[in-house]
Amino acid sequence: MLSSVDVNDIQEHSTNSKTNDEKECRLSKRLCYILRYGAMKEGLEIFEGGFVDVSQMMELDMMKHHSLEDVLQKVETSLSHRGAKRFESKTENSKTLIRACFCRNFELSTYHEGSNVPTLLANCLDHITSNINMYDLEDFPDEYLINKMIHRLKRQKKLNNSTLRQLLVPILEHLDLDGVYVTEGTIKLIWRSCPNLKVISLKDCGYVSTDNLMEQLLKNLPSLESINLCACKHLTDRTLKALCRYSKNLRQLNLSWIRTMSEKAIIDLMIKCTQLKHLDIYDHKISPEGRRCMVDIAKPRGLTVVLKGLNDQQVAPANPCLMLPNFGLTW
Known part of the structure; x- marks a missing residue:
């Protein structure tokens, strides 16, 4: 029979494990956000190939509860549901650079470089998407901007049937x-x-x-x-x-x-x-x-x-997480 001390130890261990799991889950989500599409929006410099300086990333507010060691370990060990590495790292000019292995789709920063002043485009898109029902976009000629609006509303969890009726246009x-x-x-x-x-x-x-x-x-x-x-x-x-x-x-x-x-x-x-x-x-x-x-x-x-287990080099991709190239792009 377990003593009260043993029970307390088990409960404490269970609580600590749950807390650690939640922290790891948050870290994974934050790395996916930053390394797949949020780096430019957060003001980080993007190096060739979609790499980000990990020391610069660690200065972000959202990373203040995570250590550099935790981040580098997650980069080395995190796997997708298909068993492929989510992230990779390299050292270049004394800097440790990291990136997402797939699904990279960086957004342009909504602020002027070196400031917290939103760009004119960001202000315009904010106004239009906040008042989307006031606009008739039927003959609007720019697909890129329409998809920017769709992507923005989707990120804000405001993309619904009502907004889609305004944004689904022939272009x-x-x-x-x-x-x-x-x-x-x-x-x-x-x-x-x-x-x-x-x-x-x-x-x-x-x-x-x-x-x-x-x-x-x-x-x-x-x-x-x-x-x-x-x-x-x-x-x-x-x-x-x-x-x-x-x-x-x-x-x-x-x-x-x-x-x-x-x-x-x-x-x-x-x-x-x-x-x-x-x-x-x-x-x-x-x-x-x-x-x-x-x-x-x-x-x-x-x-x-x-296809899982398909190893023919002429048919199967080297990376099983290969995404269809157009999906997720902001046009």
Whole structure:
């Protein structure tokens, strides 16, 4: 039987472990934010290749509760869910530089260099996005600025059906709704309002992405080249057939974290989508025969296939976390 002292020790150990886990989780999130897209916004210098001086980073307020040793250890040990390194480091001119291995998408600083004075562009975007319902952007000619507004509202967690109705306009060719709460009505608005879309990410929009809706989307957006359907778990072989039928320009496709699609339908898609250059099916269960078939299809076409355990150097990427190149970009 445990004494009261033993029980207290166990509880204290459990509390300390939980506190340490929470601290490590916060550190990982902060490193991802800074090294993937927030470095310039936080006023850090970006070196060639997306590297950041770790000593400069440690001066940020958000890092004051973390030690340099903790940061460097996290850089060396942090792995993605696919087992790939999230970060890497190097020493150059007596400086320790670190960067994210993937998903880098640095934002321009919203302040004038060396000051806390917001730029005119930042002020204008703040005003417009704060009063978005007052603006008619139907014929606005600058896709880059529209996507800046979408990205800003998404970061502020203010991107919803109401704001999207104002921002989904014909000029858009790239649309990233990764993790945004959208409805069936929003998806319909996409193909009605953005007929020229070439790139779309619906990652983690599985609650609304059905075969019927995807079939209509693909039918009405024939110019799509890059599609991210990661974690849209209700989609089946019917969506793959629709891709074969309507997406003749498809070059990049992410189907990871979907367990409702058959091996046969995936192979059929690889055969029929002749422009396809990158296919992510990382966690799909594919038989040895199916893997051999996929390699035979992919090799002569230079098609990259991301699949756990696939080691063929001519087909599998060296980094299993390779992202589709357009996803996440601010246009």
